[in-house]
Amino acid sequence: MSKLLEVDAIDVDYGDFRALHGITLTVAEGETLAVIGANGAGKSTLLKTIAGLLRPSAGQVRFDGHDVSRTPAHRRVREGIALTPEGRRIFGSLTVEENLEVGAHGRRPGPWSLQAVYDTFPLLAELRTRRGAHLSGGEQQATAIGRALMSNPRLLLLDEVSLGLAPVVVADIYQALPAIAEKGTTVLVVEQDLTQALTVADRVQCILEGRTVLEGAKSEVTREQVQAAYFGIDDTRETS
Numbered sequence: 001m002s003k004l005l006e007v008d009a010i011d012v013d014y015g016d017f018r019a020l021h022g023i024t025l026t027v028a029e030g031e032t033l034a035v036i037g038a039n040g041a042g043k044s045t046l047l048k049t050i051a052g053l054l055r056p057s058a059g060q061v062r063f064d065g066h067d068v069s070r071t072p073a074h075r076r077v078r079e080g081i082a083l084t085p086e087g088r089r090i091f092g093s094l095t096v097e098e099n100l101e102v103g104a105h106g107r108r109p110g111p112w113s114l115q116a117v118y119d120t121f122p123l124l125a126e127l128r129t130r131r132g133a134h135l136s137g138g139e140q141q142a143t144a145i146g147r148a149l150m151s152n153p154r155l156l157l158l159d160e161v162s163l164g165l166a167p168v169v170v171a172d173i174y175q176a177l178p179a180i181a182e183k184g185t186t187v188l189v190v191e192q193d194l195t196q197a198l199t200v201a202d203r204v205q206c207i208l209e210g211r212t213v214l215e216g217a218k219s220e221v222t223r224e225q226v227q228a229a230y231f232g233i234d235d236t237r238e239t240s
């Protein structure tokens with residue numbers, strides 16, 4: 001499989017504070033990668049850097065083989081990188097359908113359309129005329145993902161789908177992810193919620209305080225290893 005996204009040894013700083021230390025990751029075309037980490041590990045910083053909202057102070061972000069580290073965010077959308085940000089950022093005064101149409105601005109050709117989004121999230125079809133302000137958290141999250149899909153991304157970046165949602169709602173939204181991957185959309189999801197992330201991912205990468213502490217195919221890593229990495233427990237230590 002060809003590598004669609006290559007993040008190569010990036011450092012990302014907020015002033016004097018280094019949030020990411022030499023993070024490297026790759027996502028192959030068609031693959032779903034879950035980046036897992038606790039609150040403050042640097043997950044949103046990573047996604048914002050891939051989307052072009054932050055610049056790395058060292059290292060490179062390559063998309064489809066070329067360096068996009070200096071490419072502005074709006075051009076990255078046109079090249080096929082779409083971000084569903086933490087907090088969803090749905091327009092409260094617009095209807096679900098109008099919110100989805102916002103995502104279609106400058107869209108690339110591809111499989112995603114209003115109908116394809118409604119097929120993937122049938123509840124959005126029922127809510128198409130409801131205003132964003134009157135949606136539940138889960139409905140807003142589905143709308144935000146649908147809006148990102150409307151740009152026909154090659155790479156969909158999902159920031160903490162589960163944040164603030166009841167487990168049953170989170171499970172509903174995660175159920176749609178295989179259908180998204182089946183359309184050929186590559187997915188990078190960052191999560192604090194291990195269970196859902198491990199369900200959908202082909203590979204996982206755990207970050208702790210801005211550094212990679214574990215990575216591997218889902219079949220190669222155990223839940224215990226992921227949990228230990230998440231909490232920063234060194235499970236290679238010998239017990240005496």
Ligand SMILES: Nc1ncnc2c1ncn2[C@@H]1O[C@H](COP(=O)(O)OP(=O)(O)OP(=O)(O)O)[C@@H](O)[C@H]1O
Nearest residue numbers: 014017019037038039040041042043044045046086
């Ligand atoms: N604008 C900012 N200015 C300064 N420090 C920041 C800023 N944004 C994030 N940080 C710091 O960078 C680190 C990584 O934050 P980030 O938001 O990427 O983590 P996260 O893993 O996404 O966590 P969360 O689940 O809270 O979103 C944290 O220590 C955070 O306090």
